[in-house]
Amino acid sequence: MKGFTHFISGIAVASFFPQAVHMASQEQSFILCLGGIFGIMPDTLDFKFARYFHKSDFEIRPDPANLDARIIAEGVAQAINKAIKEGRGTVQLHTMQLASNRWRSYTLGFDSASSEVVVEIGPEVDTGQIPFEGTELKDPARASARVKVDCEFFQQFDKKSQIAIMTGPCFEFVKRETGKVEIVFLPWHRTWSHSFTLGLLIALIVGLFTWFMVPEGPNPELYSVPRWLLYPLIILFGSMVHIIEDSTGFMGNNLFYPFTKDRTNGLGLMSAAEAIPNFLFVWTSIIAIMYNLDRFRWAPEATPPGIENPVTFFTWFYLLPLAVMAYFFFKGKKEKAAKKEAPGKVDFDAQTSVERETDASVI
Amino acid sequence: MAFLEHLLHPQYLDLFYFSALGVLFSCLISFLPALHIYNVIGIFLLVILKFEATMAPMQLISLCIGMIVGYSILNTVPATYFGPGDESLSYYILPSADWLAKGRGYESIILTGVGALGGIIMLAIMAPLFLLFLPGLKTITSPHMFWIIGAVISYMVLSEWPKGISQSDSCWANFFEGWKFLGVGLITFFLSGLLGFIVMAKTMVPVDFAFQSITPVFVGLFAIPWLITNIINIGSIPKQHESPSMELDWELVVRGTFGGFLGGFFAAYVPIVTAGVGGLMAGHATAQRDGRLFVMSYGTCKTVYYVGSFLLFFIPGLSLTRGGLAWIVTPVVTVLTMKEYVLFVGLMLFSAGLAFLMLMPFTRLCIRMVEKFPYHWVSVIALILVVPGVYSFTGWGGMAIMTVATGIGLLPVMFQARRMNLMGVLLLPVCLNMAGYGNDVLRFLGLI
Numbered sequence: 001m002k003g004f005t006h007f008i009s010g011i012a013v014a015s016f017f018p019q020a021v022h023m024a025s026q027e028q029s030f031i032l033c034l035g036g037i038f039g040i041m042p043d044t045l046d047f048k049f050a051r052y053f054h055k056s057d058f059e060i061r062p063d064p065a066n067l068d069a070r071i072i073a074e075g076v077a078q079a080i081n082k083a084i085k086e087g088r089g090t091v092q093l094h095t096m097q098l099a100s101n102r103w104r105s106y107t108l109g110f111d112s113a114s115s116e117v118v119v120e121i122g123p124e125v126d127t128g129q130i131p132f133e134g135t136e137l138k139d140p141a142r143a144s145a146r147v148k149v150d151c152e153f154f155q156q157f158d159k160k161s162q163i164a165i166m167t168g169p170c171f172e173f174v175k176r177e178t179g180k181v182e183i184v185f186l187p188w189h190r191t192w193s194h195s196f197t198l199g200l201l202i203a204l205i206v207g208l209f210t211w212f213m214v215p216e217g218p219n220p221e222l223y224s225v226p227r228w229l230l231y232p233l234i235i236l237f238g239s240m241v242h243i244i245e246d247s248t249g250f251m252g253n254n255l256f257y258p259f260t261k262d263r264t265n266g267l268g269l270m271s272a273a274e275a276i277p278n279f280l281f282v283w284t285s286i287i288a289i290m291y292n293l294d295r296f297r298w299a300p301e302a303t304p305p306g307i308e309n310p311v312t313f314f315t316w317f318y319l320l321p322l323a324v325m326a327y328f329f330f331k332g333k334k335e336k337a338a339k340k341e342a343p344g345k346v347d348f349d350a351q352t353s354v355e356r357e358t359d360a361s362v363i
Numbered sequence: 364m365a366f367l368e369h370l371l372h373p374q375y376l377d378l379f380y381f382s383a384l385g386v387l388f389s390c391l392i393s394f395l396p397a398l399h400i401y402n403v404i405g406i407f408l409l410v411i412l413k414f415e416a417t418m419a420p421m422q423l424i425s426l427c428i429g430m431i432v433g434y435s436i437l438n439t440v441p442a443t444y445f446g447p448g449d450e451s452l453s454y455y456i457l458p459s460a461d462w463l464a465k466g467r468g469y470e471s472i473i474l475t476g477v478g479a480l481g482g483i484i485m486l487a488i489m490a491p492l493f494l495l496f497l498p499g500l501k502t503i504t505s506p507h508m509f510w511i512i513g514a515v516i517s518y519m520v521l522s523e524w525p526k527g528i529s530q531s532d533s534c535w536a537n538f539f540e541g542w543k544f545l546g547v548g549l550i551t552f553f554l555s556g557l558l559g560f561i562v563m564a565k566t567m568v569p570v571d572f573a574f575q576s577i578t579p580v581f582v583g584l585f586a587i588p589w590l591i592t593n594i595i596n597i598g599s600i601p602k603q604h605e606s607p608s609m610e611l612d613w614e615l616v617v618r619g620t621f622g623g624f625l626g627g628f629f630a631a632y633v634p635i636v637t638a639g640v641g642g643l644m645a646g647h648a649t650a651q652r653d654g655r656l657f658v659m660s661y662g663t664c665k666t667v668y669y670v671g672s673f674l675l676f677f678i679p680g681l682s683l684t685r686g687g688l689a690w691i692v693t694p695v696v697t698v699l700t701m702k703e704y705v706l707f708v709g710l711m712l713f714s715a716g717l718a719f720l721m722l723m724p725f726t727r728l729c730i731r732m733v734e735k736f737p738y739h740w741v742s743v744i745a746l747i748l749v750v751p752g753v754y755s756f757t758g759w760g761g762m763a764i765m766t767v768a769t770g771i772g773l774l775p776v777m778f779q780a781r782r783m784n785l786m787g788v789l790l791l792p793v794c795l796n797m798a799g800y801g802n803d804v805l806r807f808l809g810l811i
Contacts, residue, residue, distance in 0.1 A: 003522050004647035011514060025506035028798040030513045040521050047524055048545065052538035061530060094530045128461065128654075166528055275618070275650040282648040294503045306503035 001245045001272050003040050005281045009245060010039020010238035012285035015292035019223045019230055025298050027217070031234065038202075038238030042246075045193035054188035056092035056170055057082055064096045064104050067137060069145035073119040076108065076171070077147045080117070083173035083181050084151050090187060093161075093168040101126050105164035110183055111146070112153055118160070120144040125164050151175075155183035156250065156265065174262070185251075190263055194246060194253035199239035207232035245281060246272075276329040280322070287318045375706065378425040382710045385429020386717045390725060392430065393438045401687030404430060406756070408691055420695045421703065425710055428673070431688055432714035435669035436479045437725055439472050439662065444600075444729045444741075462658070466601045469726055471658050473609060476722045478662025481620035482627060483715035485663070486671055490708045493678055500632075501681060508634065509797035515636055516552075516790050518644065523548045523781050547778040554771045555584060555784065556791030557808075558764075560801075563792050564810040567760025579753050579761040583768025584785045586749060588776045593742035603730045619659030622649040626660070627667025631675060631685055635793045638668035639783055670711060677707045 014020050014035025023029035060075040075091065082089030096104040105122035121143045124135035137143040153173070161169055172187035192198055210228040217227045225233065243253050252266035270277035291313070294306045307313045392403045404427070418426075443463060462471040504511065525541030558580065568576040626645025630636045642664040651657055672686030679699050684690060733741060753765050768788075775782045795801050805811045 002647050002650055004518065004644060007514075007518050007521070008648075024510050028509060028800075030510050030798070032507075032510055033514045033517050036514050037517055037521065040518075044521060048541070049538075052541060053534045055534070059530075059532075095528065097528060166526070273650055273652065278650040279648060290500075290503055293507055297503075298506075304502065306499040306501075308499070 001242075001249070001281060002278050003043055005278050005285075006039040006043065006242045006245060007036040008039070008282055008285040008289075009241045010035035010037070012288040012292075013039070013237045013241050014234045015289045015296075017225065017230060017234065018296040019217070019225060019227065020234065021293055021296035022222075022298055023217065023230075025293075031230070034231065035234045035238040038199075038235045039242050041239055042190075042193045042198075042242050046189050050188045050191075050193060051167075054090075054170065056090040058089070058091040059094065060091060061094045062096055062104075062106065064098055067104070067121050068142045069106070069119040069121050070142070070147065072106065072108070073117045073145045073147040076117045076119070077149050079171070080149045080151065080153065080173045080181055083175050084149075087175050088172065090170060090172045092170045093163050095163055095165060095168045098124060102132070103127070103165050105129070105131075105162065107160040107162050109160035110153060110155060112155070114146075114148070115150075115152055116146040116148050118144070118146050120160075122162075122164070127165050129162075129164055149181075151179070151181050153181040153183055156185075161185075184263070190246065190251055191254040192257040194243050194255075195257040196240065196243065196255055197257055197259070199236050199243070202239070203232035203236035206235055248277070276325050276332070280325055280329075283321060283325075284318075287314070290317075378421060378706065378710060379713055381422045381425035382429035382432075382714045383717055385426040385431075386433035386714050386721070387429075388426075389430045389433025389437055389718070390721065392434055393441050401691070404688060405691055420697070421706070423695055424692060424703075424707075427688060427692055428707060428710045429714045429717075431669050431673055432483070432666075432711055433718040433721075435666040436476060436662075436715065436718040436722060439475045439479075439665075440722070440726050440729050443468050443472055444733050462654075463600055463603075466604045468600075468603050469605045469730065470609060472722070472726050474611075474655060474658045475662030476719055477611065477616065478619050478623055478659035478664075479666040480715060480719050481616060481659075482623055482663035482666040483670065483711060485620060485624045486667060486674060487708050487712055490674070490704070493675075494704075497675070497678060497681060497683070501683065509794055511633055512635060512790060512794040512797065515633070515640060515644070516787075516794060519640065519781075519783060519786075519790075520549065520552060522643075522647070523784075526779060544778055544780050547774055548780040548784045551771060551774045551780060552784040552787035552791070554774075554787075555768075556787035558768060558771060559788035559792040560804060560808060561810065562764060562788075564805050564808075567764055568757045569760070576757070576761075579757050579765035580768045580788055582749055582753050583765040583770075584772040584788060585782070587746065587765070587769045588772035590742045590746045590749070591773070592776050594739060594746070600733060603734070605727065605730070615653075615656060615659065618649070618651075619656050620663045622646060622651055622656070623660035623663025624667050625649070627664040627671055630664070630668040631671035632683075634685060634797075635789045637786060638665040640786060640790075641668060643783065666715075674707060674711070677704045679704055 011032055012035070014032045020029075020031045023031050056079075058075055058079045060072055062072055072093070076093075079089040079091035093108065096106075098104055103125050105125050107118075107120045107122060109118040109120075110116075111118050121137045123131040123133075125131050163169065170186055170188065172184040174182045174184060176182055207229065210231045214228040214231065220226070243255070246253055247266050248269045249266045249272050250268050251272075252264045254260055254263045272278075291307065291310070297303050297305070388407070392407070407430075408423075408427075462468055523545060526544045529537045529540035531537050531540075562576060562580055566576040568579070622645050623642070625648065626641035626643075627638060628641075629644065630638050630641030633641075638661075642661055645664065646657065646660065651660060669686070669688075673688050675681070675683040675685050676689035676692075676696075677699055679701055684693065750762075750765075753761050757764070772782075772785060774780065775784060792801065792804075795804055802811065
């Protein structure tokens with residue numbers, strides 16, 4: 001899901017605590033923002049920290065002056081061979097920047113039918129990935145290569161990865177009990193940062209501090225949760241909602257790190273880059289926030305409600321938009337399925353659902 | 364029918380004349396290089412108010428409707444070719460500059476215009492519904508506005524991702540390379556916030572022009588860095604292609620208008636949030652990735668922001684004063700009834716139609732200008748006009764503020780960080796003031 005979706009979902013979760021809403025309206029507290037901040041935190045940890053400290057066994061830096069697809073393919077094959085021998089192997093592929101707005105592109109694919117690593121050198125592109133005409137490699141022997149590895153492999157997708165601008169992708173190869181090697185895209189993403197255990201740990205640490213430092217607020221008899229506990233709970237539920245939302249996609253999370261080693265697959269219900277699922281979560285959050293702010297308003301007997309009839313509110317502002325979104329979502333799915341079935345229309349070069357979920361521009 | 368009968372009554376036809384005049388004035392205003400609309404309208408109204416005796420309040424308002432609608436649609440043209448005047452525009456200008464460099468500036472402007480027209484139509488459709496749900500929305504959100512702005516700030520800061528492309532063997536070298544951009548973004552946000560506190564607490568602008576105190580800040584933060592970049596980077600722009608037709612489908616129009624409307628309405632409703640910030644959030648909320656969708660959605664967003672914030676002021680019994688123009692006309696408007704609201708919607712639609720018709724010839728005129736005069740010199744002339752302009756209204760005090768603001772405004776340009784961080788100049792002080800912490804900050808800074 002998009003960062004904004006996680007952010008607003010975190011705020012929505014925080015708004016379910018009446019005391020947090022009262023603190024915001026009566027004490028000018030920013031506590032509701034805490035839910036949003038921890039809603040986006042798992043991706044912040046991955047894309048601003050974890051990615052830099054992940055060490056790969058092999059780094060491939062193609063030389064733009066001496067381009068050869070075989071060198072790249074052999075480098076990737078080496079990492080797979082390491083996985084066959086030692087259980088795991090990782091490879092980081094780097095981009096080739098030629099000028100401030102000029103890059104040499106190449107693609108990497110894994111042909112599971114023939115157990116081959118497939119690399120093709122593409123044209124030079126600008127930062128918008130628009131190719132420059134006539135920049136394709138002329139020598140076919142150097143422009144593409146297939147290198148066979150001594151094992152079968154499998155992955156969640158069978159499409160090519162386009163490596164062109166900014167930072168290139170990283171792959172991990174893991175030998176499974178069946179003897180096959182699994183190809184894991186971006187092994188540093190959605191691991192420890194996207195686990196229930198980390199959310200719980202941070203909540204415990206924060207709870208320890210707040211237990212000592214946060215005094216009981218006014219009118220404690222109104223609330224079932226003491227004020228000191230409010231902060232860790234909002235942090236915990238804020239990060240949980242991120243993990244739950246990500247689990248609806250394809251890539252999944254490593255839910256109980258360090259007790260579980262690998263990511264579990266997502267439910268595959270929707271892709272992170274899809275507009276309607278993202279907006280569904282955003283709209284649901286907005287409706288929940290509005291409803292909670294209104295029902296938890298301070299002194300309800302003295303203040304008129306903003307929502308006079310909740311049934312009318314939910315019907316017009318939630319069920320109706322939900323029906324419209326459902327119509328367009330399933331219509332789009334149907335059209336996509338029809339396109340897939342049409343012969344000769346397979347888009348082998350398009351990004352996969354998994355790739356789109358991990359594109360930094362998506363989050 | 365009753366609505367049309369009401370609108371076409373001869374007693375209101377003069378209002379259409381003033382709206383049309385406003386649209387024409389907006390062309391001129393759009394041409395004033397790199398200045399914020401509200402400041403320009405403020406000066407303009409100072410002149411116009413001298414005719415107060417001969418102009419009825421509704422005529423003045425019609426003029427303002429024409430100006431703001433015309434400006435929100437037409438300003439894309441000079442902003443694309445000569446540089447943006449504020450943050451709402453600079454958000455659009457980055458992708459638009461890319462289109463311009465490919466000779467597709469015309470296409471980008473027309474797409475934005477279609478989006479803007481879609482935004483006005485959406486506003487007209489929503490106008491009766493605003494009467495139903497905005498009072499409730501206001502009741503719910505009023506006590507919470509400060510943390511909503513706080514949430515906007517948090518998201519703006521957290522949603523900037525590293526851009527580093529370092530391929531070093533050292534993890535730390537890669538980390539620092541990536542964080543260089545994020546660090547500059549954070550520094551920019553807090554420095555501009557600090558500047559905002561200083562300007563709001565101790566303005567150095569002469570009292571007579573106190574309403575212009577934010578002008579040197581905006582010129583320094585947004586306009587001058589853009590002009591300097593143009594002067595340094597661009598010698599000329601490639602030949603601009605004026606395509607006779609455009610590839611558009613309903614899905615693109617609906618998605619662009621819908622996303623843009625959400626962002627524009629959010630920006631219009633929440634104080635201090637601009638179209639750029641609203642557009643960013645709506646773009647993320649609706650997962651926009653297509654370049655054409657972004658450009659069109661931006662057109663809707665900025666129009667809904669500029670016009671919508673003015674429209675909110677006219678909702679009877681709501682007293683929602685959002686956006687600079689609503690504040691400017693407050694002394695003129697005494698009573699707001701349903702009649703004024705209906706007239707507003709009618710004049711808005713009329714002005715939008717007129718402005719859209721002017722969009723294509725106006726764009727062609729600008730293209731001729733940049734083709735005739737070297738682009739480099741257009742920016743130099745704009746810079747030469749802006750600096751004395753700021754001096755004449757704000758004196759040496761304003762020049763000092765502008766110089767400091769320019770220094771801060773150049774940071775994101777030099778390090779390719781988000782320019783939106785410069786909105787810290789308003790977001791940070793207003794958010795903290797609304798939460799009641801403003802005086803504590805001022806005391807800490809030794810400003811009170």
